[in-house]
Amino acid sequence: MTDAPPIVRLTDLRLDRGGRAVLRDINLNVPRGSITAVLGPSGSGKSTLLSALTGELAPAAGTVEVFGQAVPQAKRALLELRKGIGVLLQGNGLLTDLTAAENVALPLRAHTDLPDAVIRTLVLMKLHAVGLRAAADAYPRELSGGMARRVALARALALDPPLMIYDEPLTGLDPIASGVVMALVRRLNDTLGLTSIVVTHHVHETLPIADHAIVIANGGIVFSGSPAELEASSDPLVHQFLKGEPDGPIAFDAAPRTANAPETDPA
Template sequence: MAPTPSSSLVELRNVTFGYGERVILNDLSLSVPRGKVTALMGASGGGKTTILRLIGGQIRAQSGQVLFDGQDVTRMDQTQMYAARRRMGMLYQFGALFADMSVYDNVSFPLREHTDLSPEMIHDIVLMKLNAVGLRGARDMMPSALSGGMARRVALARAIALDPELVMYDEPFTGIDPISVGTSARLVRQLNDTMGLTSIFVSHELEQTFTIADHVIILANGKVASEGTPQDVLHSTDPLVYQYVNAQIDGPVRFHYPATSVEDDFGAHAGVGHQKFGVAR
């Protein structure tokens, strides 16, 4: 009898990761519900993109488990990692299209690299994926001729070319106009539902995020500060979450990065500085 699949496609269990002495994720645990749209939110530098990179195996956790469909990514060899990645799609920030390839060639690239499909079959799949994002008519254009919103949609067509189970989006709404933001948000929701995907997206765009997400995770200080439905998060009484969703300047997240005292930095050389610049003490 086949095992029953977990309700979570992705799980992080007690994951710690940092760059040098700077800890980004500290004993972090979270789950991404299968078949849902999950938003990763929080202040800049909080580890959101790092989580996507851990799931995709671009970096490895220093401790803990990163599970994709029950398999620990941190323990996969190269062959296993490539097999897992074929079940994932990634929309990079700003699209990351190949500048010297046409729209058609960008979308067909993963199909040519990872399948033995005939050119005719690849042709039909590419046009289907471009049609799904509303850009079948742009197949012969070069990336330099695309608007920011169009480039993001082409990148999305490429991300779903192999019919992945999981699609990860890194800041899909950044740097595009309000019409394109709305279009991109609708596509995330629509493709997730029609293709039976599980979606994770990193975003700071509150309005669109809370409109399309089923599950929202707010990160802070290397851990989950709050999670739940958009309404759960919006009504959170946690000071940090309240500051974030209400865009308040004053709160747990401070303007100044931690530093030594002003007296320590400036006091010892105050006399020299004042003499040099002719400032009276």
């Protein structure tokens, strides 16, 4: 890590949906070159936080800074910012009528004027980076779940973004595929000089590759520290989440909504 400004800075952030607070008092710095795990149970607000990082949701209060600037609301400026952010969607988002190579080429064709031969070379390089160069001409239906996830990762890397956001990258994957994907996240982060934010509820698969971890629950950040500190925490909220216990300070059933109560989030 260096003394450079954080690539992401959240300051006194409050995020609302439908006029109701989902997250409050969020403060977080993401150092360049790091992998930060954003952990929490379903409905805790992880997807809402991701929406704020990509500019889909404007803060109700506080600030979201990416690359040293506040995330803009103007469409043109926001589009330019997003070119520097790669997002791996939990559903992959691959177009079924296109081959793996054609899927990876989409961002390059949409945002550059590069010749076809150069795009083809870059696509093969990205597929090689995720171990799937030989699957360039395969269609998504011909790929396993883990392979499809890696093709989606290659596409997210197509424009060489300095910041990668992984939205539940292990959804639907078996333990072996999960291990492959998480090892790949660590290797790509280190070899390409990326900064990564992994939004997930898969704690035990994610902590081994993370430099920093935060846990979101009950409308805010209940833990921020190293993976080792997280696993050693005696906080009841953290303990309940790590152990998967149904009873504790994190409510399983949704509480009745009030104007001041945090609203649950789809993820």
